Amino acid sequence: MVAAFGDERTAxxxxxxxxxxxxxxxxxxxxxxxxxxxxxxxxIFDRLPFEEFRRRQAAHAPR
Structure with missing residues (x-):
């Protein structure tokens, strides 16, 4: 957890x-x-770490 804020209606x-x-x-x-x-x-999430993983996987895949 980095941070959490809220009230009775929104968090x-x-x-x-x-x-x-x-x-x-x-x-x-x-x-x-x-x-x-x-x-x-x-x-909401940062997709970049997952894209980097896919690129690494593709680079090491058999051709």
Whole structure:
């Protein structure tokens, strides 16, 4: 977790996702809450670490 902010209606979470293809992939979520339930979630992530992984895989693939 990098940061988290919010109130009773909106929350913003920023974190660094660690996955098999990307050891570090910054991501953020903005959620809208109504009556104590999440009614909307917007997810944003940096695709560059995944693209770099794909390029490395393609460079080492048999031809």
């Amino acid at each position: 913003l979470l920023m974190y660094d996702a660690e996955t098999i293809p990307a050891k570090s992939a910054p991501a953020a979520e903005c959620v809208t809450v109504r009556d104590g339930k999440i009614v909307y979630n917007r997810f």
